[in-house]
Amino acid sequence: MTESAAQSSAVPSSFRCGYIAIVGRPNVGKSTLMNELIGAKVSITSRKAQTTRHRITGIQTTDDAQFVYVDTPGFQTRHSNALNRTLNRTVTTTLTAADVILYVVEAGTFGPADQQVIDLLPAKVPCILVLNKSDRVKDKAELMPFAQQVAAKRDFAAVVPVSAKQRFQLGILQDEIRKYLPENPPVFGEDDITDRSEKFLAAEIVREKVFRFVGEELPYTSTVVIEQFLQEGNLRRVFAAILVERDMHKAMVIGARGAKLKEISTQARLDMERLFGGPVYLEIWVKVKSGWADNEAGLRAYGYE
Numbered sequence: 001m002t003e004s005a006a007q008s009s010a011v012p013s014s015f016r017c018g019y020i021a022i023v024g025r026p027n028v029g030k031s032t033l034m035n036e037l038i039g040a041k042v043s044i045t046s047r048k049a050q051t052t053r054h055r056i057t058g059i060q061t062t063d064d065a066q067f068v069y070v071d072t073p074g075f076q077t078r079h080s081n082a083l084n085r086t087l088n089r090t091v092t093t094t095l096t097a098a099d100v101i102l103y104v105v106e107a108g109t110f111g112p113a114d115q116q117v118i119d120l121l122p123a124k125v126p127c128i129l130v131l132n133k134s135d136r137v138k139d140k141a142e143l144m145p146f147a148q149q150v151a152a153k154r155d156f157a158a159v160v161p162v163s164a165k166q167r168f169q170l171g172i173l174q175d176e177i178r179k180y181l182p183e184n185p186p187v188f189g190e191d192d193i194t195d196r197s198e199k200f201l202a203a204e205i206v207r208e209k210v211f212r213f214v215g216e217e218l219p220y221t222s223t224v225v226i227e228q229f230l231q232e233g234n235l236r237r238v239f240a241a242i243l244v245e246r247d248m249h250k251a252m253v254i255g256a257r258g259a260k261l262k263e264i265s266t267q268a269r270l271d272m273e274r275l276f277g278g279p280v281y282l283e284i285w286v287k288v289k290s291g292w293a294d295n296e297a298g299l300r301a302y303g304y305e
């Protein structure tokens with residue numbers, strides 16, 4: 001290696017690296033935003049609220065910075081059960097460890113659930129107000145007064161309207177975030193996109209398909225566990241179980257002549273193959289296991305922190 005090559009491959013002393021917490025009420029597009037920022041789908045998304053149930057890291061490394069995003073569950077304000085308390089604890093612990101916070105709202109909508117999250121934001125950490133889904137606001141002139149109304153509630157470091165879905169102004173958002181990252185060498189490898197295992201991501205992908213393909217109520221009373229994850233060369237063999245509360249729910253997941261389960265299975269396998277970059281053999285079973293979400297021990301057993 002020549003001297004100049006050695007120098008250019010070293011990490012410059014001005015390299016920035018930091019943690020960026022993504023918080024907001026359920027369904028504002030936090031996970032979609034993180035995936036689009038890093039250019040890979042590591043966090044699952046759906047039209048239903050309460051899709052994200054774990055803290056999930058998404059990493060992007062550029063020449064001079066490493067952005068370590070931390071996607072969080074939407075902050076729950078409706079019911080106080082063990083699952084929701086666990087989800088909310090994930091949000092508050094993530095906030096205390098962040099160098100920068102992205103506080104996400106839906107452009108044009110601000111309610112009590114959004115206010116509750118503002119009240120959690122630590123005073124000393126720089127916060128960027130992100131107005132997502134701005135593609136839905138037909139008259140862009142309405143964005144300004146809305147931004148002012150929300151920005152008056154706290155001292156924000158910046159206000160950026162974006163559309164995660166259409167990748168609108170994500171570069172501008174990233175430039176703003178970069179300003180607040182501390183000077184640090186990278187924590188993760190330059191090709192890393194998450195700190196989660198393939199086994200964890202496989203379970204999440206199956207859960208996303210349950211959220212997307214099965215009717216309203218079911219997703220909230222079900223979870224997914226990976227019973228076996230084997231790698232043979234390039235092939236991954238995944239044995240997953242969808243845990244539901246009642247027999248009735250089991251029938252909903254399986255569908256008429258197994259059609260629903262087949263759809264879940266096919267779509268999940270395609271996503272896994274895309275993310276893992278190789279063929280996947282996927283087998284899914286549906287099991288009745290009531291009460292898993294009602295107590296803290298049950299939650300810990302299924303990977304909830």
Ligand SMILES: Nc1nc2c(ncn2[C@@H]2O[C@H](COP(=O)(O)OP(=O)(O)OP(=O)(O)O)[C@@H](O)[C@H]2O)c(=O)[nH]1
Pocket residue numbers: 025026027028029030031032033044045046047048049050051052053072073074075132133134135136162163164165166
């Ligand atoms: N029109 C539009 N829809 C979006 C945008 N970003 C996200 N969505 C949609 O909003 C819905 C919720 O997105 P998620 O990324 O799952 O939202 P979330 O905030 O992570 O939700 P929870 O994890 O449940 O708190 C999905 O249907 C997304 O496709 C956007 O910029 N524009």
Ligand SMILES: [Mg+2]
Pocket residue numbers: 030031032044045051052072073074
């Ligand atoms: Mg989410």
